[in-house]
Structure formats: structure tokens, C-alpha cells
Amino acid sequence: MSFFRTTLGALLVAGMLAADAGYGVAQTGETAAPESHDSEWWRTHGKDAQANAQLCDVCHAREYCTRCHVNEYDVPEIQGLSSDPDAAAYVASREWPAPPTHTPFFLEGHQAAAASATASCSVCHVVEQQCQSCHLGSETLERPRDSNAPELYHPMNFLQIHSAAAWNQEAECTSCHNPEVFCRSCHTTLGYASRDGSTVTGFHNENQNFVLGHGQAARQGLEACASCHAQQDCLQCHSARFGRRVNPHGPGFDAEKLRSKNRGLCLFCHFSVPGEP
Amino acid sequence: MLAASLWAGQILVPTNLSGIREENVRLTSLSPMHRVARLGSWRTGVAFLGVTLAWCSWSATELFAQQWRARVSTRVQYIEARALVRDSALESTVGGTGTQRTKGDTIVTCTSGETYCFFYRSGEVANSSPAVVDVDLNVFGFGIEGLRGYVSTRFRNDFSDATFGNDEFWPRGDEHFDLLAGYVELNRRSFRARVGRDYQVSGLGYYGYDGGSFLYRYRPWNVEVEAYGGWGLARGVPISITSDEFGSLGVFQPPERDYLFGFRGSVRPTANSSIEAIYQREIPTDRDGITSERVAIEAAWYPRRELSLLAHTDFDLATGLWGKAGLNVGYWANDKIYLQGRLFRYRPVFSLQTIWVAFSPVPYTGWNLSVGVEPRSDVSLRLWGERRSYSDTEAEIGFFATTDRDWRVGGSVGWRPNAFNRVWDVSGNYWLNWGFGSAVSSGDLRIGVSPRDRLSVGLRLSASQQLGEFRVGEGRIWAIGGDARWRTPAGTIWASVDRYRHDRRIDGDIEDDPSQPDWTQWRLAFGLSYYLGSEPGRVP
Numbered sequence: 101m102s103f104f105r106t107t108l109g110a111l112l113v114a115g116m117l118a119a120d121a122g123y124g125v126a127q128t129g130e131t132a133a134p135e136s137h138d139s140e141w142w143r144t145h146g147k148d149a150q151a152n153a154q155l156c157d158v159c160h161a162r163e164y165c166t167r168c169h170v171n172e173y174d175v176p177e178i179q180g181l182s183s184d185p186d187a188a189a190y191v192a193s194r195e196w197p198a199p200p201t202h203t204p205f206f207l208e209g210h211q212a213a214a215a216s217a218t219a220s221c222s223v224c225h226v227v228e229q230q231c232q233s234c235h236l237g238s239e240t241l242e243r244p245r246d247s248n249a250p251e252l253y254h255p256m257n258f259l260q261i262h263s264a265a266a267w268n269q270e271a272e273c274t275s276c277h278n279p280e281v282f283c284r285s286c287h288t289t290l291g292y293a294s295r296d297g298s299t300v301t302g303f304h305n306e307n308q309n310f311v312l313g314h315g316q317a318a319r320q321g322l323e324a325c326a327s328c329h330a331q332q333d334c335l336q337c338h339s340a341r342f343g344r345r346v347n348p349h350g351p352g353f354d355a356e357k358l359r360s361k362n363r364g365l366c367l368f369c370h371f372s373v374p375g376e377p
Numbered sequence: 378m379l380a381a382s383l384w385a386g387q388i389l390v391p392t393n394l395s396g397i398r399e400e401n402v403r404l405t406s407l408s409p410m411h412r413v414a415r416l417g418s419w420r421t422g423v424a425f426l427g428v429t430l431a432w433c434s435w436s437a438t439e440l441f442a443q444q445w446r447a448r449v450s451t452r453v454q455y456i457e458a459r460a461l462v463r464d465s466a467l468e469s470t471v472g473g474t475g476t477q478r479t480k481g482d483t484i485v486t487c488t489s490g491e492t493y494c495f496f497y498r499s500g501e502v503a504n505s506s507p508a509v510v511d512v513d514l515n516v517f518g519f520g521i522e523g524l525r526g527y528v529s530t531r532f533r534n535d536f537s538d539a540t541f542g543n544d545e546f547w548p549r550g551d552e553h554f555d556l557l558a559g560y561v562e563l564n565r566r567s568f569r570a571r572v573g574r575d576y577q578v579s580g581l582g583y584y585g586y587d588g589g590s591f592l593y594r595y596r597p598w599n600v601e602v603e604a605y606g607g608w609g610l611a612r613g614v615p616i617s618i619t620s621d622e623f624g625s626l627g628v629f630q631p632p633e634r635d636y637l638f639g640f641r642g643s644v645r646p647t648a649n650s651s652i653e654a655i656y657q658r659e660i661p662t663d664r665d666g667i668t669s670e671r672v673a674i675e676a677a678w679y680p681r682r683e684l685s686l687l688a689h690t691d692f693d694l695a696t697g698l699w700g701k702a703g704l705n706v707g708y709w710a711n712d713k714i715y716l717q718g719r720l721f722r723y724r725p726v727f728s729l730q731t732i733w734v735a736f737s738p739v740p741y742t743g744w745n746l747s748v749g750v751e752p753r754s755d756v757s758l759r760l761w762g763e764r765r766s767y768s769d770t771e772a773e774i775g776f777f778a779t780t781d782r783d784w785r786v787g788g789s790v791g792w793r794p795n796a797f798n799r800v801w802d803v804s805g806n807y808w809l810n811w812g813f814g815s816a817v818s819s820g821d822l823r824i825g826v827s828p829r830d831r832l833s834v835g836l837r838l839s840a841s842q843q844l845g846e847f848r849v850g851e852g853r854i855w856a857i858g859g860d861a862r863w864r865t866p867a868g869t870i871w872a873s874v875d876r877y878r879h880d881r882r883i884d885g886d887i888e889d890d891p892s893q894p895d896w897t898q899w900r901l902a903f904g905l906s907y908y909l910g911s912e913p914g915r916v917p
Contacts, residue, residue: 144648200682203707204715204749204759212675212687212705215580216643217651218601235578255806255821260854260877260896264843267814268783269741272701274725275582278613281622282548289546290894291461291500302486302495304847305892308477313777317847319770320781321814322738323725324846331629331732338736350737350771352698361695362666362729368629369732 142199153177161187168224235276267324274323283327293328319350331368339369444518450511450906455504457898458546462500465493483892499895506536507547511557515910523564529557549614549622557615558585568593575605576615579641579655580673580691585610586637599645606638609659612728631730635659635668649679659728669728670694683709693726696734700726713752719745739768741783755795760788767813779847783812801826802833815845823860831864837875852881854896868907875900 136148149156156177161184169178198206201213214221225231234253258265266273277283287293292303304310318325338348349355359366359373366373468487471480471494478485478494487494510532517525535550560573569592576585588607594600611618623630639657646652653675659668673691680686690702703721710716724740727733743765750758765783787808793799807820818841825835839856858875879896881889 146648200709201679201685203685203709203717204757205707205717205747205761209687209703209705209717209719211580212689212703213651213677215655215673215675215689216653216677217645218643218653220645220651231578235583260856261808261817261819261841261843263845264810264812264815264817267845268785268810268812268817269723270785270810272582272723272725274613276613278611280626281611281614281616284625285548286546289460290458291463291497292894302477302484303497305477305484305486306847307777308475308486309774309777310847313774315772315774316770316781317779317814319737319739319772320741320767320779322727322733322736324814326733330625330627332627334736335732338732348732348736351739351769352696353735353737354697357697358695358729358735361670362668364666365729365732365735369735 149177153180157181163188164191266327267321269321269323273327279323279327284330287328294333315350335369341369341371444516445910446515446517447909448511448513448906449909450904451508452510452902452904453506453508454903455506455899455901456546457502457504457900459502459895459898460500461497461894463495464498465495468492468494482890496892498891499893502898503546504537505546505550507533507550508536509533521563523569524562525564526561528559530559531555531557552616552622555615566594567596574610574615576610577605580653580675580689581655581657581671583613584637584657585615588637601641601643603641604638605641606636609635609637618730629731631661633662635661650677652676666729667695668730669726671700671726673700691726695729698724699740700724713750715749717745717747717749719747721745737770739770741765741767743783753795755793755799757791758788759790760786762786765812779813781813783810785810785812800828814847815843817841817843817845819843832862834861835859848893852879852890852893854879858900868905870905872903873901 137145157180160181162178162181163184164187165175165178165181166188169175206213254262265271273279273283284293288295294303304314307313334348335343337344337346339345340347355366355374359375363373363376466480466485468491471478471485471487473479476486476488478487480494480496483496483498485494485496512528512530512532514528514530515525516527519525532554533547533550534553535547537546537550556574558574558576560571560575562569562571564570570589571591572589574585574587575590576583586605586607586609588605590603590605592601592603608617610616611620611623614622616622617634618631619634637657637659639655641653641655643651643653654672655674656672658670660666661668671691671693673689675689676687678686685705685707687705687707688703691700692698693700699722701721701723703719705717705719707715707717720742721744722740722742725738727738743763745761745763747759747761750760752758763783763785765785767781767783770781785808787806789804789806791802791804793802802825803823804825805820805822808817809819810817819839820841821837821839823835823837825833827833837856837858837860839858840853842853854877856875856877858873860871860873862869862871877896877898877900879893881891881893881895
């Protein structure tokens with residue numbers, strides 16, 4: 101009897117110690133996951149969780165879900181789970197892999213995925229905090245500890261090489277930057293853009309015929325041109341009202357369509373709207 | 378607030394002091410003068426006071442229930458630069474004939490009949506110290522589910538020296554305050570309504586507006602539809618196109634802001650697919666024509682865990698031309714190797730408020746192949762190659778034609794040795810690009826160490842070489858620097874210092890080409906970012 105009591109007491113104490121240490125509690129991740137938690141579970145568990153949330157509650161505390169689900173207050177199934185502060189400490193102490201959709205090149209090419217499924221993004225990302233680091237030029241505070249992602253969108257020596265990147269459209273600069281206020285102000289101060297609109301300054305000195313033959317370069321990289329040259333600069337030659345009256349219209353130009361959309365545009369260069377009596 | 382409620386007749390006001398409502402009067406049934414007369418009586422005054430006190434007590438209770446969350450991000454930089462200065466020389470002192478001549482090692486431009494020839498040279502070293510403080514504030518917990526206020530602001534100043542002239546160097550350095558976003562939002566399970574200044578990033582790029590939006594969610598079908606509209610902000614910057622910042626547009630600056638409105642819809646038909654479409658139109662306030670009208674579609678499909686298909690395109694309805702488009706196929710060969718192929722097209726889209734739209738910018742098409750490999754658990758490697766081809770510009774001239782092809786390759790490597798308990802890390806990047814307007818070869822290397830958890834210190838090196846903008850000359854820029862970052866659950870503090878040296882030699886014949894902009898400089902940066910306030914539901 102004494103042996104039985106001793107054994108029972110030892111098991112009880114051991115069980116309490118084990119429980120206190122977190123052994124056997126699924127939140128620690130030390131136990132084997134059930135069969136349902138296969139490699140696709142991260143993507144498909146939503147429906148099962150909604151259908152049978154109390155089953156999740158057997159092993160998982162609310163804090164376990166909130167590691168990814170920043171929208172927990174929008175998910176009643178998570179709100180219905182029990183709370184356990186120890187789970188919060190546990191999930192905070194571990195590195196959590198990104199889902200397979202976040203490929204090594206996801207940062208550069210997430211546009212379609214992000215735009216078509218913003219609700220999915222907001223499950224894990226607070227848009228105003230994490231997306232701003234690139235899209236508004238702010239710094240993110242939510243960067244994973246071991247992340248190889250840059251702190252900001254552009255690499256550290258980007259200013260030195262940004263002219264080549266802009267000319268060759270390494271990225272679509274104008275998606276985020278307004279050339280008029282972002283590019284030209286700096287270029288003007290540094291002397292790359294002329295203050296007086298002069299177009300015969302010798303800046304593009306690779307070929308003495310650049311001014312005469314710049315059409316191809318301009319049509320291939322018009323955004324780069326606009327980072328230094330104002331519209332008035334180009335009208336010195338490309339206007340039907342004055343100057344050399346060189347026609348700038350090229351492939352794809354649909355005068356009829358543009359006139360139907362905004363006839364005032366024509367009047368920047370023409371005395372009257374072409375095609376109208 | 379209370380007065381406004383009273384004026385609107387939203388509450389009933391007792392008109393005696395006995396506490397017994399002998400006469401309840403709906404103020405909306407009275408004329409404004411009668412309301413004043415009623416409210417002017419001493420009885421009503423005392424009642425007004427009582428209601429005010431009651432309201433204040435209720436508000437105080439609500440205020441205690443309020444929660445807020447702020448993020449403050451500060452960056453201060455020190456930058457040196459040498460501007461290009463336009464100089465001149467007497468034509469008689471310049472040898473040769475023609476437009477392009479040389480004076481010593483410098484190419485000068487001479488115009489027939491002019492007394493002087495012109496050339497560029499580097500000016501004196503000047504510096505700038507731009508500082509930017511971003512403050513985001515979320516206020517919630519008003520006692521109404523899903524109600525919150527959000528404000529995102531940016532404060533900036535440019536402490537430039539006298540050479541640049543204050544406020545000139547850093548873009549918009551003289552604009553000390555920006556309201557990036559500021560709205561009140563009611564977000565429920567099935568809908569979200571916003572009123573105020575909002576910005577969005579979509580397949581149409583970055584756009585903002587002062588107005589409102591309403592988003593409806595039909596969760597059983599995973600459908601979202603949104604309508605938004607208001608007065609538009611300029612593209613890529615949170616200010617109005619009519620502001621002084623756009624004064625350089627001259628006659629092209631619109632006198633009034635545009636109306637901007639659009640519709641967006643998305644659906645997730647299955648757990649592994651999604652599609653979104655957005656339509657947006659900008660029209661001048663006088664409604665004489667339109668400024669832009671575009672539509673974009675994005676789609677994502679993950680048929681299997683290891684396979685992804687992403688596609689996007691946009692169409693400019695105003696000009697009838699396609700903008701950009703892309704098809705991206707990704708494949709996890711195994712847990713260590715990821716392969717990606719991409720086909721794409723790009724054509725810049727300009728608004729009908731600029732003449733650029735009539736200059737016929739041509740698109741380019743291209744392909745990209747990328748591979749990401751993790752040969753070991755502590756090593757990651759990425760390689761990619763790309764080729765682009767521009768459409769016919771119909772402007773090629775025999776005596777000056779440039780290429781319509783673009784090649785680029787690049788790669789990056791990261792190594793965080795397990796043998797050193799992942800305390801050390803090495804990362805490097807390289808990019809080689811040969812295009813129509815410029816060529817660049819650039820690389821950087823960083824060696825970092827984390828002596829303590831969340832603290833990292835790094836030494837970094839970089840080198841770049843580029844030819845650009847149809848200018849003669851080449852050069853190499855070398856840089857060495859260091860950085861440190863300490864991240865805590867509450868925030869981050871970081872700093873960096875770099876020393877750049879520009880070697881302006883040309884083909885070994887010219888030791889130092891003075892006509893090139895000189896990037897030799899010091900550059901320092903310091904940042905401090907932190908959270909303030911409550912953070913419900915997030916693990917630190």
C-alpha cells in the first residue's frame with residue numbers, strides 16, 4: 101500500500117512538473133502533430149477550424165494563432181480559444197518559416213498575389229506597418245529576425261547606380277516616385293537638369309548628334325527623360341505653334357482617341373484641335 | 378459635439394428642474410430662433426449643463442476604454458555631393474571644328490556662331506542633412522466594434538549648407554509636413570467604410586485621394602467589392618497636383634484637382650486561387666475631358682504546393698494601349714531549389730494632363746529566369762538572368778542609333794554559418810546590366826555579427842561602375858562602411874557610416890576626368906523607430 105501511495109505520489113509530482121515544464125502540451129510543438137496537419141495544413145486549416153474550433157482548443161491556445169493571424173479580432177474561431185500567456189512566450193521564442201508562396205523572389209514579384217488576395221495578406225501582415233517600408237519609404241519594425249530582405253526597398257549603394265537603374269527601368273520608378281517633385285528637384289540642384297530649359301548644353305556628349313537623333317532613346321526611356329526635362333523643354337522643338345515644329349507623334353499614337361478623351365491636350369501644341377472644323 | 382447633437386434634435390431635453398419630464402420637446406420641430414430662445418432660459422441652461430456633465434462623464438469612461446498605437450520612425454542622414462557646374466571657354470581657345478570638340482581632356486560643346494563653348498565640371502563639395510520623421514497613429518476602442526481612426530504623417534527638414542541653399546537638395550526638403558493618410562474607419566466582418574485621406578497600392582500603382590471608400594465582403598464566396606472616390610492626389614506623392622510643388626509644370630499645371638473614383642473587386646474561388654480587377658478614372662473638376670482611365674487585372678493560382686502561377690496586366694482606356702503585363706511561373710523542385718520563369722511587358726502610362734502621352738513611348742517585352750538554391754541550411758544562393766527588347770520606335774537615325782536590347786544578370790548569396798551558431802553572417806549581391814541608355818556593374822558585400830540577440834553589427838564594401846545618360850566617361854565608385862542595428866520588441870535603433878571614393882579615370886589615359894560628377898563623399902545615417910501605446914493581440 102505504501103509502495104502504491106509512493107508510486108502514485110511520484111507520478112503525480114512528475115506529472116505536475118512535466119505540465120509545468122510544458123511537456124506534453126502541443127503548444128510547445130514537442131509532440132507529434134496529428135495526421136491532419138500535413139504540408140498543406142497551413143493553407144487549408146481555415147475551413148476545419150471554422151467547422152470545429154473546439155477541436156483546435158484541445159491543443160492550441162489563442163496566442164498560438166495570433167503569431168500569424170494579426171486579424172485575430174476578425175476571426176471568432178480564434179477569439180473562442182482559451183488564452184495561455186505561456187504560449188505567447190513560446191511562439192515568440194521561435195522562428196516561423198514563411199509559407200511556400202513566399203518564394204525567394206517573392207519580394208520582387210508579389211504584386212499579383214498581393215493585389216488579388218489582400219485579405220490573405222492581412223491574415224499575417226499589418227498592411228499599414230509592413231507594406232509601408234517599401235511603398236511609402238518608411239522603415240518596417242516587423243522584419244523577421246533572420247530575414248535577408250533589405251531594410252528598405254533599394255540596396256545600400258543605390259543612389260550611385262540609380263541612374264542606370266532608371267534608364268534601363270530596373271524597376272518601374274514612377275509607380276512610387278513622382279518625377280516632377282522627386283527627381284527633378286534634386287537633378288536641378290545638382291546641375292544635371294538645366295534650370296533655364298536650355299537643351300544645347302552638352303550634357304549628353306557621347307555623340308555630337310544626340311540632339312538630332314535622340315528620338316529612339318526618348319521613346320524607349322521617356323520616364324528617364326522626364327526626370328530632368330520639363331515639358332516646356334521639349335516643346336522648344338516639338339510644338340506645332342512655334343519653334344522647329346518637329347512632330348513627336350509616333351507608333352501607337354491615336355489622335356482621334358486622344359481628342360475624344362481630352363481635346364485640351366491637343367491645344368498644348370496646336371493652335372486648334374486637329375480634325376475639328 | 379453635444380451642441381451639434383442638440384441642434385440636430387437627436388436627444389430629448391427636459392425643460393424643468395424637477396427631474397420630471399413635463400414637456401419633452403424635439404428641437405427639430407422648432408425654428409432656429411425658437412431653439413435659441415429655449416436654450417437661453419436659465420432652466421434650459423442648467424439642463425444643458427447637466428447633460429454636458431453627464432456626457433463628459435460618459436466620455437471620460439469611454440476615453441479610459443480607448444486605446445491607441447503609434448509608430449514613430451526617424452531617419453537623419455548626412456550626405457555629401459558635388460554638383461555639376463556648367464562652365465564655358467572662349468571658342469577661339471578651343472581647337473578643332475564641329476559641335477563636339479576637346480579642350481585638354483574635356484569635351485566641350487560649341488555652337489556655330491557662338492563666342493563661347495560649354496562644358497561641365499564638378500563643383501565644390503556641399504552637404505545635406507535631411508531628416509524625416511514618420512508618425513503613424515491608430516486610435517481604437519471607442520466602444521463601437523471596428524471603429525478606429527488612423528493618421529499617417531511625415532515631418533521632414535533639410536539642414537543643407539549654404540552651398541545648396543537651404544531646403545533645395547533633398548526632394549521636398551522645404552515641405553515640412555505631409556499627411557500621407559488620415560481617415561476614420563468602421564470595419565466589420567462584412568464591410569469596411571472609410572472617410573478621409575487614403576492611399577492604396579494596386580495593379581495601377583500608388584494612388585491617393587481625399588474622399589471615402591466602401592468595401593463589402595461576402596465571406597461565403599470569398600468575394601470583396603469596393604468603391605472609392607474623392608479628390609485625387611498626384612501620382613506617387615501625397616500632395617495635390619495644384620500645390621506649389623508642381624509649380625515647375627508651368628502652363629501644364631492644372632488649376633484644380635481631379636476627381637478620382639474607381640471600383641475594385643476580388644474573389645478567391647478556391648483556397649489556392651484568387652483574382653482581382655480594378656477600374657479607375659480621373660476627371661477634371663470642370664469635367665472637360667478625362668485625365669486618365671485605366672483598368673488592371675491580377676490573378677494568382679497555386680495548383681500544387683510546389684507550383685505557382687501569377688499574372689497581371691493593365692490597360693490604358695484613355696489611349697487604347699496596353700501598359701504592363703506579366704506571367705510568372707514558379708516551381709519548387711524540392712525543398713532546396715526554387716525555379717522561376719517570367720514573361721513581361723512594360724509601357725509607361727502618362728496622364729492626359731501631360732504632353733508625354735503624345736510622344737509615343739514604346740513598350741519593351743522580355744523574359745527572366747531565376748533560381749534560388751539552399752544547398753545547406755545556412756546558405757542561400759540566388760541567380761537570375763533577363764533579356765528585354767524594345768518595340769520599334771520608328772525614330773532610329775543612321776548617324777545616331779542606340780540599341781533596342783537590354784541584358785542583365787545578377788545574383789546574391791547569404792551565409793549564416795551554423796558552425797558559429799548563426800552568429801556571423803555574410804551576404805553579397807552583384808548586378809550587371811547592359812542597356813540602351815546605360816550600363817552598370819555593381820556589387821556589394823556585408824559581413825555581420827550578432828554578439829547579442831537582436832543586436833547586429835556589420836562591415837560592408839561595395840563597388841560599382843557605370844556608363845550612363847549618353848555621356849562620355851566611366852568611373853568606379855568604391856565604398857567601405859559599417860552599420861549597427863539593435864532590435865527590441867519595442868523598436869529599433871540603427872546607424873551606418875560609409876566612405877565613397879570615385880575613381881574617374883577613363884581608359885587609363887585620363888587620370889581624373891573633371892567633367893564627371895564626383896561621388897567621393899562621406900555618408901552617415903541614423904534611425905530610431907519604436908512603438909508607443911497598446912498592442913492588443915500581438916506577440917512581442
